[in-house]
Amino acid sequence: MSKLATHLLFLTAIYILLAAHRPVSADFKAYQYIDKYKDIAIAEMHRTGIPASIKLAQGMHESQFGQSNLATLANNHFGIKCKTYWTGQTYYHKDDDLDKRGKLIKSCFRSYNADLDSYVDHSNFLVHTAHYGSLFIYDKTDYKAWAYGLKASGYATDRKYAPKLIKKIEKYGLNNYDFSPNPFEQNIR
Numbered sequence: 001m002s003k004l005a006t007h008l009l010f011l012t013a014i015y016i017l018l019a020a021h022r023p024v025s026a027d028f029k030a031y032q033y034i035d036k037y038k039d040i041a042i043a044e045m046h047r048t049g050i051p052a053s054i055k056l057a058q059g060m061h062e063s064q065f066g067q068s069n070l071a072t073l074a075n076n077h078f079g080i081k082c083k084t085y086w087t088g089q090t091y092y093h094k095d096d097d098l099d100k101r102g103k104l105i106k107s108c109f110r111s112y113n114a115d116l117d118s119y120v121d122h123s124n125f126l127v128h129t130a131h132y133g134s135l136f137i138y139d140k141t142d143y144k145a146w147a148y149g150l151k152a153s154g155y156a157t158d159r160k161y162a163p164k165l166i167k168k169i170e171k172y173g174l175n176n177y178d179f180s181p182n183p184f185e186q187n188i189r
Contacts, residue, residue: 074111
């Protein structure tokens, strides 16, 4: 084999290796996430009244499209912390809790056996926590009211939380899932 052929073969191998390790785009991750969890979000919407668009946008945002340590190691897609009454599994990592001296400490987060458990618990958490009760006056198709209502109810400390959710909903057309038929009724027929 000539030096030129060897050099070309080497460059081709390098190109293939580099091409195989290209970062996956955020849009690709978003659509993978949506495809994987949309049916759960729709089912939970019909069970509880929480818009599927809100559930998907929150899950995408809080779990970094299902790629965060909290999502991959604890199946927690919504960043729900333990709370004093939580008796289930736990996962600890640094978030925003401080000790008495102002030093960042590990926070206790809920951990689940499966992603489905996280989605169901998120719904139950909103339904059964008093300060989220005002959300349920909003129609399940009013994702903007839900996004701002979540922020106003204290779900997140980020001042731009609602606009971030709305941006994801509109960019990926998540509000279309808010009009999905009830899968429980479809299976009966």
